[in-house]
Amino acid sequence: MRIIGLTGNVGCGKSTVGRIMKDNFSLKLVMTDELGHLAMQKGTTSYSRIVSAFGEDILTSDGEIDRTILGKIVFENGNKLKDLNQIIHPWVKKKLQEDIEYEKNNNQYKYYVVESAILFESGLHKICHENWYVDTEESIRRKRLKTNRGYTDEKIDAILENQKNSDFFTENCEVIIYNNGDMCALECQLKKLLE
Secondary structure, eight states: OEEEEEEOOTTSOHHHHHHHHHHHSSEEEEEHHHHHHHTTSTTSHHHHHHHHHHOGGGBOTTSOBOHHHHHHHHHHOHHHHHHHHHHHHHHHHHHHHHHHHHHHHHTOOSEEEEEOTTTTTTTGGGGSSEEEEEEOOHHHHHHHHHHHHOOOHHHHHHHHHTSOOHHHHHHHOSEEEEOSSOHHHHHHHHHHHHO
16 A cells, blocks of 8 residues: 655645545545544543643633634744644644554555645655645636635735745655646546556
């Protein structure tokens, strides 16, 4: 089973690429965002550590972590974000490694894809055999973010400032997938890579 790290900046379409891969090829797709949300659920060790680090003000009336409140705290303070990442990233990595072991023994999939916007920042690229980057021209990304998510130019600028640029990914990833065209062009690239 080959482990592929799939990454890309906001608006590049990595989730679309992941979905096409999952729907058309023999692979398991794991989205680390979803695992990160599981890390915040009541009953996990990471839940207790997050509440201990950020206080009970981040909890809803039923004791769940309010991700909106927590998000506001960490995005206004880089140190708080670092604290949160030091709790969540190791938990996510451990769960991924356990699942990869399980799938290796199960021998059901040819590929195991780890989709993550912060593949390199979280160190997850190290558990992958190769890393793939979804690249899209900035003008197309901006248009997608405005149309699909209602983002303003200011919000897009702020996000892009905090992300690694294309040069970093082209230097550090083994495969570049260009997502400037239509779905058919995307599917053709993936077919060549995975068949």
